[in-house]
Amino acid sequence: MEYEVVIGMEIHVEIDTKSKVFCGCKNEFHAPANSHVCPVCLGMPGALPVMNREMVNKSVAVGLALNCEISRWSKMDRKNYFYPDQSKNYQISQFDLPLCHDGSCEFEVNGEINKIGITRAHLEEDTARNDHTQGIGESGIDFNRCGVSLLEIVTEPDLRSAEQTYAFLNHLKQTLLYLGVSDCNMEEGSLRAEPNISVRPVGQKEFGIKSEVKNVASFSGVQKAIEYEFKRQVKALKKGETLIQETRGWDADQGITVPQRTKESAHDYRYFPEPDLIPIAVDEAWEQEIRESLPELPLARKHRTTEQYSLSDYDAGVLTASREMADYFEACVAAGAPAKLATNWITGDLQALISDAKADITNIKITPEQLAAMIGLIEDGTISGKIAKDILPDMFESGKEPKVIVEENGLVQISDLSELEGIIREILTQHPGPVEDFRSGKMQAKGFLVGQSMKATKGKANPKVVNQILDQLLNEE
C-alpha cells in the first residue's frame, strides 16, 4: 500500500515590539539574566497586564499578509498550567476568538505556485527560560523572555511532503522579514516551527493519527523530522500497530523523534476570558491603515522584478530574497545602472564581499548610487571590468566614490590609439616568436600578445582597442 504524509504547522514568532506585550520592559535577547523584568512580567501580586498596541499592529500586518480575516472583536484568554517558566502559572493567549483567522498563503516550490490554508494567528506571551546548568538540584529562571510578544500561526494540514514544508517555512520567514515584524532568528528562538504529522493510504480521505514534533531548531530539522516520522508511522502501520496521538521530541543528534506526552496525559488548560484586559476591537479604519502600510510582498515583488527589468526568474528570485537586497537593486537601477549589469554585480562580487565581511546589505558603506556610478564608468569606457573588480573591495572598505578611487590610483583606461600603438609595437619587437606563430596561422598566439599588452599597461589598456591595434599591426607587416 502507498502512503502519503499530511503535515500542518504551528509556528511561534517573537514579534519585534520595542517593549514586551503586557508591560514596558525592553524586548531584548542579549541581556544579563533578569535585567528586563518588572512587577507585571514577574507576576508580582496585584500587577496587571496592558496590551501593547504595536503588537496588535504587527500581528494584523502578518494576518493581512497571510490573507486572513481580521476579527472586529477579539479577546485574550488565560491558559492555565503550572510550570516555573510562567510567572503567573497561566499564559495570556487567545482561545476561541483569535485576532486573525481563515487565511491562505501562496508559495513557490521549484517554480510552481503552491497554496496552504492558514487556520489562525493569535497573540500570546512568551515564557521565561529555565536554566538547569546551575548545579545539582538547582535551577535558575531568566524572566527576560517572559512576556515577550509572541504570535502563534497555525496552518491547515495542507502540506504533503517534507520538501514542500521546507519551501513554505522559508517563504513564511521571508514574508515575516519583508514585513519587518520579527528577526526570525531560529537560533535565538524568535522563530519556532512545530510540525503535526500523520500518514494515510493514498486516496483515503480521513486523516491518520497525528504526532506533534517539538524542539526542532531549524527548517532542515523540520524537513528531517517529517521524513523520519513518515517512515516511522508507515512502518508501524505496516506492522499492524495502532498509532497514538502524541507529542514527540526531535533528537537532532540521532535524527529521530522520541515520545514525550500522549493525548491522555495532555493538560486541561481551563481556558477562560482574561478579565484584566479589554477586548481588542480592530475596526475597518484601523485595518485599512495597516493594510496601506504593508510592503510589497515577496512573490509579488519577484514577479514585478522579472517583468519590469526583463530579468530571468532565477535572477529576480535571488534579488528579491530579501526586501533589503531588492531595495538596493532598485535604487541602483534608479541611479542609472542597466538592470542585468546591476544584478550581476549585486549578486556576484558585492554579495561575496558582504558574505566575507559577515555584513548586511543594509549597513554597507558602498551605496547603490556608487555601485551604479561604477557600472557607469565601465559602460563609458573609463575603466575596464577587470579594474572595476579590483576597485570594488576598495569602495566596500572606504565608501569612496569609484571615480575618486580611479583617479587617485591612475586607473583610467588607456584608449588612446597612438599611446597604445607605441606600447604594442614594443611588445611585438620583444616577442618575435609568437608574432611568427600568429602569422603562420596559430591564431591563439594573439591571446598571449593581448595578455602582454594588458600586463604592460597594468590592466589599464582598453582590451577592445588593444585587439583592434593588434589586428592591424599583425596583418600589416
Next chain:
Amino acid sequence: MSQEIIQKTAHELHDDLRSGATTATALAEAQLAHIDGHDDKVKAYLETWNDEALAQAAAIDDALSKGNDPGLLAGIPIGLKDNLVTTTGTTGCSSQILKGFESPYTATAVQKLYDAGGVMMGKLNMDEFAMGSSTENSSMQKTANPWNLNCVPGGSSGGSAASVAANEAVISIGSDTGGSIRQPAAFCGCVGLKPTYGRVSRYGLIAFASSLDQIGPLTKDVEDSAWALNVLSGKDPHDATSADLPVPDYREALGKDINDITIGLPKEYFTDSLGDDMRQKIETAVDVLKAQGAKVVEVELPHTNHGIAVYYILATAEASANLARFDGVRYGFRHPDAKDVKEMYTMTKSEGFGPEVQRRIMLGTYVLSSGYYDAYYKKAQKVRALIRRDFDQAFEKCDIIATPTTPASAFEFGAKSQDPLEMYLNDIYTTTANLAGVPAISLPCGLTEQQLPAGLQLIGKPFAEADLFRVSHAYEQNRGFDMGHAPIA
C-alpha cells in the same frame, strides 16, 4: 482632647489643620496612641507604621506652615487593607503564603492617597485573600466588632471597617468583590462605598476575582466617602479596565435636594428571608428619603436569586487562576521540605493557603474544567449578563435602588464558620452590584435590637456615584438620630 480629635471626620480635620486648631503631627500622635490603647481588643491592625506616619505628618505640617496646600487628605490618618501592595511595610493578604511579603511597588490607589497627603497608619486585617464575610478566615488574627467584641466585624474588609468604627483610622481603604466593603461597613456602622467597576484602578490590589474586585473607602460619614473617592478615582495606564472618564468633584453633590430622584425598591430583596427588625429599619430609611422629596417605586430584579450561585462560580473561577502565582517560586512562602517542582507546588499551597482559600481554588478549578465549563462557567456568564440587564431595566424606572445591605446584623464568632453555604448567604444582597459593575454604598441606618448597626444599601447607575452621594447625604443629614460611637472607640 486627643479622644476628641480622633473622633472627627476627614472634612472636619481638613479645616482644623488649616485653621491651626491642630497639626498633622498632633493628629498622627493621637491616632497612634488611640490604636495603641484600643487595638489589643479590636485587633484591626496587622502592623502600624509609626515612624513613617510621624515623618509624613511632619512633612505635612512643614508644607502647611509654608502656606502650601499638601492635598485634599493632607494629614488624615488612613488605614489600608492588607491586599493593597505598598513599598512601606509588608503586604500579606492575611495569608501564610504571603506573610512578610515586601512589594517592589505601591498600588495606584494607595499612591493617590499619598499624593493627596494622606498619612498611612498601617495594614488592616482581612479574610485571607479577601475570601470571607467575617474576617475569621484571616490566618493572622481575629478582628472583633467594636460594637460588640463577641461579634465579627464582617468581611472581608473586617479590619478596615473595625478600624473606622473604633476610631483607629479616620478613613480606611477596603476592597469589594461581592460585598467585602459594604457588609463589614454595615456590621460596624460606617459608610462603605463600592465604586463602579473601573472607577478606581486595581493596579496593586492583590486580585481575588478580577472582573468583580473594586477598591473603595470606609468612612465615618458620607462626605468623607465623597472626598476619598475624589482622590481614588481616575484612569490608570497600568489598569486596562480602569475607565477613561472624567472624575467629577463628588463634593459638589452633597447638600443638594433629591426632589428629582426616584428610589426603586426591588421586591426580590424584601422576602421572608429578611428579618422584621431589618425590614423595618430599611422602611424607616426609605421614609426619610420620601420625606426629603424622593419618589419611591417598586422595581424588579428578577434574576436576583441566582446572584449567589453566579457569583461563587465566576469569582472562584477567576480566583483559581489569580492565586496560581503563589507557588513558592518567586516570592512568599516556599515549603522547605519539597524535593522537586511538583512537591514544591503541592506542599507550598497545601500549607500556605487556609481551608476557605483552598475550597474556592478547587471550586474554581472544577467549574473551568473540560466537560464542566459549559454547565457552570459559561452558563454563569450568561446569567451575569441577565443580572446586568435586570439593573439596566430597573434603572429605566428609577435612579437609585434601595435595599438592606445584609439580611441581619453582625453575628457572633463561630456562628457561621462551620457552614460555608450559610456564610455565603451573607452576600445575598451585595453580590449583584459587583456582577452588574454598578456602584453601591452602605449607610448606617440605626441599631438593631441587639444594639448592633444595621446597613442601608443604595445602588446607583454606572458612574453615577454623584447621585449616590447626593441621596446618601440627604439621608444621613435627615435620618433624625445620631449613630453615636461604638462602645470600643
